[in-house]
Amino acid sequence: MKNTSNHNAHRRQSLKQIASLTGLLAGVGYSSFAQAAYNKAAFDSKSVNEAVKFQGGGGIVESKDIVLNAPDYAENGSAVALGVSTSLSGVRKILILIEKNPATLSAAFEVSEWIEANFATRVKMSQTSDVYAVAIMADGRALFSKKEVKVTIGSCGA
Amino acid sequence: MSEPSRIRAQFQGGKTTVRILMNHEMESGHRKDGSGKIVPSWFIQEVTIALNGKVVLDAGFGPSVSKNPYLLFVIKGGKAGDKLSLSWKDNRGQTRTDEASVA
Numbered sequence: 001m002k003n004t005s006n007h008n009a010h011r012r013q014s015l016k017q018i019a020s021l022t023g024l025l026a027g028v029g030y031s032s033f034a035q036a037a038y039n040k041a042a043f044d045s046k047s048v049n050e051a052v053k054f055q056g057g058g059g060i061v062e063s064k065d066i067v068l069n070a071p072d073y074a075e076n077g078s079a080v081a082l083g084v085s086t087s088l089s090g091v092r093k094i095l096i097l098i099e100k101n102p103a104t105l106s107a108a109f110e111v112s113e114w115i116e117a118n119f120a121t122r123v124k125m126s127q128t129s130d131v132y133a134v135a136i137m138a139d140g141r142a143l144f145s146k147k148e149v150k151v152t153i154g155s156c157g158a
Numbered sequence: 159m160s161e162p163s164r165i166r167a168q169f170q171g172g173k174t175t176v177r178i179l180m181n182h183e184m185e186s187g188h189r190k191d192g193s194g195k196i197v198p199s200w201f202i203q204e205v206t207i208a209l210n211g212k213v214v215l216d217a218g219f220g221p222s223v224s225k226n227p228y229l230l231f232v233i234k235g236g237k238a239g240d241k242l243s244l245s246w247k248d249n250r251g252q253t254r255t256d257e258a259s260v261a
Contacts, residue, residue: 038203038218079224098222102188106222109231114214116173120230124186124222 043105048097048132048144051105055093057142060134066145068133069120077125077151084133085118088143093136094119100129127154165258167233167242174236174260176207178229180246186221202227204247209233210240236260 042054052060069083084094094109094117106123117135125131128151134144161181168175180202187199199221207215215231240260247253 043203043218043220081228083230101222102186103220103222106220108218110216112214112216114209114212114234116232116234118232120228122224122228124184124224126188 039108042108043103045104046102048099048104048134051097052095052134052136052142055095055105055108055136056140057093057134057136058140060132060142060144063135063143063145066133066135066143068131068145068147070131070147070149073150073152074125075152077127077154079122080125080131080149080151081120081122082131082133083118083120085116086135086143088117088135088137090138091117091135092138095132095134095136096121096123097132097134098123098125098129099132101126125149125151125154127151160252160254163244163246163254163256165242165244165256167236167240167258167260169236169238169240169260172235174209174233174240176229176231176233176242178227178244180205180227180229180244182226182246182248184219184221184223184225184227188221200248200250202246202248205229206245207231208243208245209236211243 039054042051045051045054065086065088067085074080082096091111096107097104098106107121109119111117130146130148132144132146134142136142164179166177182202183200185197185200189197191197201221202219205217206213214233238260243257245255
């Protein structure tokens with residue numbers, strides 16, 4: 001009997017150690033990922049090319065493989081629904097950019113091996129503008145599609 | 159204290175579609191209040207999503223993402239019962255984490 005309880009105590013101790021180690025690893029993983037996510041220089045950029053460059057992409061090249069779903073008209077610029085997807089493999093990041101907003105880059109998604117390059121979100125648009133969807137590839141190429149969205153009531157909040 | 163995010167994750171046809179609504183003002187820093195003063199920017203900057211503790215998506219938001227941000231993305235595979243966690247951090251350093259199970 002004594003032996004069993006000793007064994008259990010030892011087991012609990014091991015489990016505790018594993019749990020704390022896992023927590024530690026998770027913590028490290030989170031912070032390093034989080035730093036990569038908000039790239040201040042890119043989000044402060046005033047042009048599509050600049051933002052793409054700060055996200056690690058080269059000169060942008062138009063590609064029909066990048067699918068951008070955007071409305072022709074947005075009655076209200078405070079919530080414009082956008083979708084971006086591509087079936088290309090080797091996508092590292094997907095960026096959504098609004099050319100005429102005060103800051104061009106709206107959202108940047110890091111495409112891990114566990115997810116598809118397929119995102120949808122809603123953005124604010126201050127005025128009628130071209131919307132860019134850019135895929136930054138593993139080899140640094142930056143492929144894009146763009147579409148003009150006409151905004152009836154701009155969001156001052158862009 | 160921030161309000162919880164709404165998360166719906168559905169496994170169908172070999173993949174898991176995740177739809178999220180975060181609760182946040184997403185103030186751009188360009189808007190003026192009633193007295194003409196600029197309302198300072200206040201927006202989510204970082205979003206991290208983990209499946210069963212493993213980070214699968216990391217995203218950065220600028221202030222031009224709409225109020226109460228909506229996000230849809232697709233996880234390859236997954237299964238019912240998998241634990242999904244969503245964490246965000248805003249430009250004031252406030253953070254929030256919410257969890258949901260894949261259905």
